[in-house]
Amino acid sequence: MSELGASCLSGRGVTKVFGIGKTVTVAVDHVDFDFREGQIISIVGESGSGKTTFSKMLLGLISMTEGEISFQGKPRVLKTCAQKRKYWKDIQAIFQDPFASYNSFRKVDSVLLDCINMRDGKALPQKKKEEMMTEACSFVNLKYEELTNKYPFELSGGQMQRLMIARIFLLKPKILLADEPTSMVDACSRATILDMLLKLRSEVNMTIIFITHDIGLAYYVSDQVYIMEHGKFVERGNAENVILHPQAEYTKRLISDVPKIYGNWDLTTV
Numbered sequence: 001m002s003e004l005g006a007s008c009l010s011g012r013g014v015t016k017v018f019g020i021g022k023t024v025t026v027a028v029d030h031v032d033f034d035f036r037e038g039q040i041i042s043i044v045g046e047s048g049s050g051k052t053t054f055s056k057m058l059l060g061l062i063s064m065t066e067g068e069i070s071f072q073g074k075p076r077v078l079k080t081c082a083q084k085r086k087y088w089k090d091i092q093a094i095f096q097d098p099f100a101s102y103n104s105f106r107k108v109d110s111v112l113l114d115c116i117n118m119r120d121g122k123a124l125p126q127k128k129k130e131e132m133m134t135e136a137c138s139f140v141n142l143k144y145e146e147l148t149n150k151y152p153f154e155l156s157g158g159q160m161q162r163l164m165i166a167r168i169f170l171l172k173p174k175i176l177l178a179d180e181p182t183s184m185v186d187a188c189s190r191a192t193i194l195d196m197l198l199k200l201r202s203e204v205n206m207t208i209i210f211i212t213h214d215i216g217l218a219y220y221v222s223d224q225v226y227i228m229e230h231g232k233f234v235e236r237g238n239a240e241n242v243i244l245h246p247q248a249e250y251t252k253r254l255i256s257d258v259p260k261i262y263g264n265w266d267l268t269t270v
């Protein structure tokens with residue numbers, strides 16, 4: 001995406017410190033960012049670099065020690081339950097283990113029905129609700145008729161992750177935070193899931209924040225990448241620029257860990 005959309009989520013000096021005294025850990029250290037509407041942004045870093053802590057602050061699940069986050073150009077305030085509920089309609093997440101974020105005693109079609117109800121569709125006729133659920137399933141290449149009355153343990157990991165994306169299709173949040181959503185599925189499902197995320201962006205103009213340790217994946221899906229090391233963004237920018245012409249030593253090291261893919265990425269001779 002070359003044209004910049006309006007600012008969707010931005011932050012200044014965002015910091016999270018855990019512990020006190022000698023046990024202090026600065027997990028996220030005064031980071032600035034500006035994520036634009038309709039973009040796919042990857043946050044890339046190794047284990048322990050602060051990605052999960054950063055995501056939790058974006059989602060409003062943990063407080064910041066310092067800094068401020070703005071949503072759609074206005075300071076984000078999450079003091080009351082009503083403010084949080086409203087914000088959580090605009091930002092949703094999918095995680096690496098879809099089974100962990102799902103109540104295994106509930107049948108899978110009820111999860112889709114909940115989404116319709118959450119989007120003020122409670123009063124819609126049953127037939128309309130079924131049409132919406134069928135459309136959401138076909139968006140992710142699942143057959144609604146085959147899912148009804150099933151429990152999550154009756155689905156494969158790839159099917160379950162696709163169901164989570166169908167849920168996002170119905171909820172239509174402004175922002176989707178995808179935290180390593182392909183790390184627990186096979187290579188075939190991985191490509192399908194990534195393509196679905198790209199489709200969500202192009203059809204729903206969602207801003208997608210993709211959290212990953214895999215710089216190859218980041219190159220494949222993103223417009224912008226932010227490279228995170230020890231809680232700081234050491235490099236950021238257009239995905240192609242950063243990955244084909246890395247400046248920071250840390251980015252160079254991440255790239256050198258995947259030399260084969262890097263060879264295939266060399267677009268400079270095209």
Ligand SMILES: Nc1ncnc2c1ncn2[C@@H]1O[C@H](COP(=O)(O)OP(=O)(O)OP(=O)(O)O)[C@@H](O)[C@H]1O
Binds near residue numbers: 026
């Ligand atoms: N609740 C907590 N209390 C204390 N320290 C924490 C807490 N959560 C995270 N940390 C520390 O903050 C740092 C960043 O952790 P974080 O989980 O955000 O990294 P990450 O990049 O997401 O790693 P991974 O890819 O392994 O999930 C680590 O040093 C971690 O030990």
